[in-house]
Amino acid sequence: MTAAALAVPVVDLGAFAAGDAARREDVARAFGRALEEAGFVTIVQHGVPADLVRATYAGARGFFALPEPEKRRYTPPERTKGRGYLPLRIESVAATLAGRTPPDLCEALVFASLQRERAGLGLPNYWPDQPADLGRNVQAWYDAMFGLTQQLMRLSALALDLPEDFFSGFYREPSLTLRFVNYPDQEEPPEPGQLRYGAHHDYGGLTVLRQDEAPGGLQICDREGRWHDVPPHPDSFVINVGDLMARWTNGRWRSTLHRVVNPSRELTGSTQRLSMVAFTGPNGASEIAALPSCTSADNPARYEPVNASAYVQAKLAASHDLPATR
Numbered sequence: 001m002t003a004a005a006l007a008v009p010v011v012d013l014g015a016f017a018a019g020d021a022a023r024r025e026d027v028a029r030a031f032g033r034a035l036e037e038a039g040f041v042t043i044v045q046h047g048v049p050a051d052l053v054r055a056t057y058a059g060a061r062g063f064f065a066l067p068e069p070e071k072r073r074y075t076p077p078e079r080t081k082g083r084g085y086l087p088l089r090i091e092s093v094a095a096t097l098a099g100r101t102p103p104d105l106c107e108a109l110v111f112a113s114l115q116r117e118r119a120g121l122g123l124p125n126y127w128p129d130q131p132a133d134l135g136r137n138v139q140a141w142y143d144a145m146f147g148l149t150q151q152l153m154r155l156s157a158l159a160l161d162l163p164e165d166f167f168s169g170f171y172r173e174p175s176l177t178l179r180f181v182n183y184p185d186q187e188e189p190p191e192p193g194q195l196r197y198g199a200h201h202d203y204g205g206l207t208v209l210r211q212d213e214a215p216g217g218l219q220i221c222d223r224e225g226r227w228h229d230v231p232p233h234p235d236s237f238v239i240n241v242g243d244l245m246a247r248w249t250n251g252r253w254r255s256t257l258h259r260v261v262n263p264s265r266e267l268t269g270s271t272q273r274l275s276m277v278a279f280t281g282p283n284g285a286s287e288i289a290a291l292p293s294c295t296s297a298d299n300p301a302r303y304e305p306v307n308a309s310a311y312v313q314a315k316l317a318a319s320h321d322l323p324a325t326r
């Protein structure tokens, strides 16, 4: 059975960067409507150079091709791993929702905020020494994701009927985690219920995803519980709403359930898939209460205010099957 395409609209950000007020408003409306209806949107003409995408992708691919013991040199000792190399089968993301589920068939390389690391704050990241230019590419990738996040939050403000700079204070030192994920070829059939990445909601603000054209990809769940493919588009990013953003918008934007499915067992060539994900969100110290434009007398705030960092940390701990820690 193939899933019919659920509309994940494609929005061209070119006119937002360069257009007049009316065209910028149109882009913001289209962006906002997509996040209300699907919780997902594909963006093109986003301003991130294609060469940087290619170089960063090649670096990540080179890292995952290293022998396992070499990669494990970069696995941190802490139980909830928010940085470094996370080997295959360490995480079960669907456990955030469904309790025990088989481990996900992916491995990841994670970098916590480079802005904080550059300022000497928090735990340092792990910097693999191979491939040689990985570190330089990841630094440039971080800056590109930071810039894109600023643009997306200006767009979000307009889409949510707020002044364009509404989010700027929240995002001056944003929460921004880079996650490179490798979904290897599956030599053995997966266990019952085991996926490349189980059904989950993202936890934070907006997620930025550069997805591959490979088989066994991203699907989103509609309100009737049916799954739909998110088709890859050349030179695009997929943007989706996390739980914290859904709360912030008082439920106006949807944090949509999604998963990464296994490739068909009949395929003979390589089915390896590599995603480059950036989890973005407001500064961890922010208190997140319903946005002023998302409440009214007939639509009061539905959620208690939460501290951004505590909220996301609790979800992350659940995905590692651990009690919540701060």
Ligand SMILES: O=C(O)CCC(=O)C(=O)O
Binding pocket: 179, 181, 197, 202, 209, 211, 217, 218, 258, 259, 260, 275, 277
């Ligand atoms: O690899 C993908 O397409 C999606 C990954 C994802 O959903 C995540 O990292 O939260």
Ligand SMILES: [Fe+2]
Binding pocket: 200, 201, 202, 207, 258
């Ligand atoms: Fe996700």
